[in-house]
Amino acid sequence: MPELPEVAAIADYVDGRTAGLPIRRVDVASLAVLKTADPPYSALAGRIVESVSRIGKYLVMRTLPGPDDDAAAEPLVVLVIHLSRAGWLRWSDQLSQTPPRPGGKGPIALRVHCGLPGEGFDVTEAGTQKRLAVWIVRDVGEVERIATLGPDVLAMGRDEFGAILAGSSGRIKNVLTDQRTLAGVGNAYSDEILHTAKLSPFASAKTLDDAQVDILYDTIRSVLTDAITRLEGQEVARLKSEKRTGLRVHARTGLPCPVCGDTIREVAFTDRSFQYCPTCQTGGKVLADRRMSRLLK
DNA sequence: CTTGTTGTTCCCCT
DNA sequence: AAGGGGAACAACAA
Numbered sequence: 001m002p003e004l005p006e007v008a009a010i011a012d013y014v015d016g017r018t019a020g021l022p023i024r025r026v027d028v029a030s031l032a033v034l035k036t037a038d039p040p041y042s043a044l045a046g047r048i049v050e051s052v053s054r055i056g057k058y059l060v061m062r063t064l065p066g067p068d069d070d071a072a073a074e075p076l077v078v079l080v081i082h083l084s085r086a087g088w089l090r091w092s093d094q095l096s097q098t099p100p101r102p103g104g105k106g107p108i109a110l111r112v113h114c115g116l117p118g119e120g121f122d123v124t125e126a127g128t129q130k131r132l133a134v135w136i137v138r139d140v141g142e143v144e145r146i147a148t149l150g151p152d153v154l155a156m157g158r159d160e161f162g163a164i165l166a167g168s169s170g171r172i173k174n175v176l177t178d179q180r181t182l183a184g185v186g187n188a189y190s191d192e193i194l195h196t197a198k199l200s201p202f203a204s205a206k207t208l209d210d211a212q213v214d215i216l217y218d219t220i221r222s223v224l225t226d227a228i229t230r231l232e233g234q235e236v237a238r239l240k241s242e243k244r245t246g247l248r249v250h251a252r253t254g255l256p257c258p259v260c261g262d263t264i265r266e267v268a269f270t271d272r273s274f275q276y277c278p279t280c281q282t283g284g285k286v287l288a289d290r291r292m293s294r295l296l297k
Numbered sequence: 298c299t300t301g302t303t304g305t306t307c308c309c310c311t
Numbered sequence: 312a313a314g315g316g317g318a319a320c321a322a323c324a325a
Contacts, residue, residue: 170315202310269317288309290317302324
């Protein structure tokens with residue numbers, strides 16, 4: 001669920017409260033989310049947070065040796081978090097000092113005691129399929145899916161974007177959300193971008209003309225930077241609802257399009273769905289549902 | 298008996 | 312008009 005703007009806002013928030021300060025302890029309640037064992041998570045305790053940032057939709061906390069570490073300490077240990085679909089981060093000024101129960105059925109997977117004394121955050125996973133993932137590495141390149149990430153969608157130039165589209169045989173919706181092609185955009189913001197750019201999600205990426213690519217490139221930047229502007233500086237607990245209020249088509253099936261008033265429609269697949277406005281995006285055409293379509297005949 | 302994988306065919310969409 | 316890409320279905324494996 002969290003995409004580039006939310007991850008950027010979370011990184012900004014946590015960076016502001018932890019940079020230069022120590023990590024006192026890390027509690028792991030779910031071994032399943034921890035994808036690495038070397039260095040061990042206990043190695044983070046006593047280290048200093050150098051910075052918190054994002055790479056694509058990954059949250060990246062870099063740590064340096066603390067005052068009590070000797071010369072043999074790792075020069076850099078990086079905590080990488082991918083929130084995936086149902087993962088989230090909860091910052092607390094009074095973090096519980098009781099470690100979350102390992103294997104417990106609560107949503108807390110990881111607790112990091114960092115920032116000012118008593119502060120820190122929990123990383124939670126609320127979904128049924130546990131896709132939250134955490135890595136502790138010496139270099140972010142050790143995380144396979146970061147190493148294979150496409151260019152960051154906000155760092156990418158217009159010509160680079162044009163070349164990516166020209167080289168992609170698939171549909172624009174899939175090209176925008178494939179992290180190996182382009183890093184940072186997920187289902188929600190791709191719905192928003194395509195709606196603003198007035199493109200069908202099923203449009204072929206490589207057959208867009210130059211004018212359409214120009215519009216799409218500018219729209220990606222404006223949609224994402226608008227969202228970042230709204231979210232930055234907000235408390236983490238407010239980000240979800242704040243994100244939602246900015247959406248114009250995504251998750252608004254049945255509601256009127258804020259641009260033309262037509263009814264927002266949905267195309268549902270087995271395991272996901274997207275929303276679009278027929279008048280703005282498909283020449284008024286209502287697209288077929290892809291889920292169980294044959295059983296309905 | 299259930300669950301996962303693979304290949305085939307059909308359909309939607311631009 | 313061709314081709315991408317999902318879904319259903321069957322066959323088979325574990």
